[in-house]
Amino acid sequence: MPNFKTHVITGILFYPTYFLLYSFILDIANKAFYPDESIILISFFLFVLGSDLPDVDHKFSLINKIFRILLVGIGIYIVFKIRRYFDFFSFFPFRLYIIKTLYIIIGIILGSLIGILFNYITKHRGKWHSPITGIIIGIIMYILKTNSYYIIDYNALFLSLSLTIGFFVHLFLDFHFKG
Incomplete structure (x- = not known):
């Protein structure tokens, strides 16, 4: 099985292809898509994160430790998102x-x-x-990010597709390069 390094390097190398294809498809569809540098950078990190995300269920993996920190941040984000509708x-x-x-504090907890x-x-x-997990994560990401x-x-x-496609890159590597 590919290791952390292989998944991350593959994610880094495949990101430009993802960016090009997404931009090209929207261009063909005549949709305006002009992301600023911050969106591109966040997308890059999400793609690379997604390329190792399926291993988050391994308790001793680096991605699990990073994920636990991200969950705290997501908890804070969710609490503030809920606060827009219910300010307790x-x-x-x-x-x-x-x-x-x-x-x-509630978000951290x-x-x-x-x-x-x-x-x-x-x-x-x-x-x-599972591919279904990647799709669900992408949908959740879209819901959390959209205005x-x-x-x-x-x-x-x-x-959201950055995270999902990165996730699928991991699954592809694991499926085709079994050790």
Whole structure:
């Protein structure tokens, strides 16, 4: 089986092809897609992250440790996303920075609990080595990133597909280069 280094290097080398194909397809479809450097950089990191993400279920892998930290960040992000619709602390007479600090703490707790639960219920080469998982992760990424649910957000689609296609690169390597 390919190792961490192989997955990451392959992700790095295949990213330009992904960027070119995505841009070309939107160009042919006559859709405007002009990502700035920050979107391209985030997309690159998501693609490379995706290229090793299926091994996140291995408790001792580097990607698992990185993923646990990302889950804390995602927990914070989810709490702030929910806050847009349900501001649980708005009735307290606190300053805004105190309320935001409370939301950060709740996000840290949420992300940490998700990480503990994740390591408890997953097994290596289980559900994380499935194309369906890659698709679900891409959909979740799109939902978290988009600002519009009525029209296609091509930047959010670009970022979510970066993660998903990187994920599929990993599955391809594992399937075709068994050791």
